Amino acid sequence: MPMLLRLSYFLSEVATMVMDINEIREYLPHRYPFLLVDRITELTLGELIVGYKNVSINEPFFNGHFPHHPIMPGVLVLEALAQVCGILGFKTVNKLPADGYVYYLVGSDNVRFKRPVMPGDCLVLEARVEREKRGIWKFACRATVGGELACEADIICAERKVA
Template sequence: MMYIDEIMEHLPHRYPFLLVDRVTEIEKSKSIKGYKNVSFNESFFTGHFPDNPIMPGVLIIEAMAQLSGILGFVTVGRKPSDGLVQYLAGTSKARFKRPVLPGDRLCMESVIISERRGIWKFDCRALVDGEIVCVAEILTAEREV
C-alpha cells in the first residue's frame, strides 16, 4: 500500500493534476494497482460538461500513465527527486467503455509489457465498480532532468 505522501515522492505531479490517490498493490518489475476518487469538486467538471459531468477520457489515460510511472520509478529504485521523470510518450489500443462520473472510484491496473532503453510499455485498464471503463497500452519515456 502506498499513501499520498509516498505517491508524491514518486510523481512530480501536484494539484490539480495529481490523479492517483492511493496505490493498493505493487509488485516491483511486474504490476501495480491503485485508484483515483473522482469528486464532483474536480475542476474539469465545470466545463466537461456543465449539465452532464463526465471525466475526460484523456484524464483517464493520464491517471493510468501516472500509476504506470510509479511502477517504473519503483522498479528502477529512483524518484523524481533523483532527477528522473517519466513522460507520457504514447498510447495505443485505447478504448472507452463507459463514462466516469462524479462519485466514482476509478480503480486502475498496470502491467509492464516491456522496457528498453528507458522506454516503458504498459498494459493498463481502469474500472468502476468492477466494470471496465477504459483499456489502453501506454508508453512512458524515462528521462533525466
C-alpha cells in the first residue's frame, strides 16, 4: 500500500469514531429516563456528530403524550439533539462529566418541527459545530426519521465546571 494511501486511511480511522451506550454514559450525566441517545455512528472531533435514538412505545412520556396517538414531545427531540452536541463538545475538548464538567443547553434558535416522531421510529441526530468561543458552542442540528426531516434547530451549549 503506498505511503500516502496508508496515511489517508489512518487519518480517516482516527477522525471517525463510534460510541456504544456504555461510552455514551461516560460522556453524558443523563440517565434513564432522560438519556436520549442510544449510539453514536459518526464523530469527527470539532466538526460533526451523528447518532440515534430508537423510540419505543415503552418511553414514559408516551403515557400522557398522547395516549391514543403517541408522539414524542418536540422538546425531547430538541433535548436529544442537545445531548449529541454535549458529547461532541466533551470529546473535542477531552473532558468528562466525571472531571466536574457539564454542558448546559443555554439556547435554541430557528427551531422547526417538520414531522411527528412516533414509537418504532429510529430518530437520527446530527449536529455540526458552527463556532466555539470561550466554552460557548453553537451547533447546526437536524433530526431525521427514515431520511425525512423531523426537526432542525440551531443549539447553543455552554461548557461549565461544576465541581
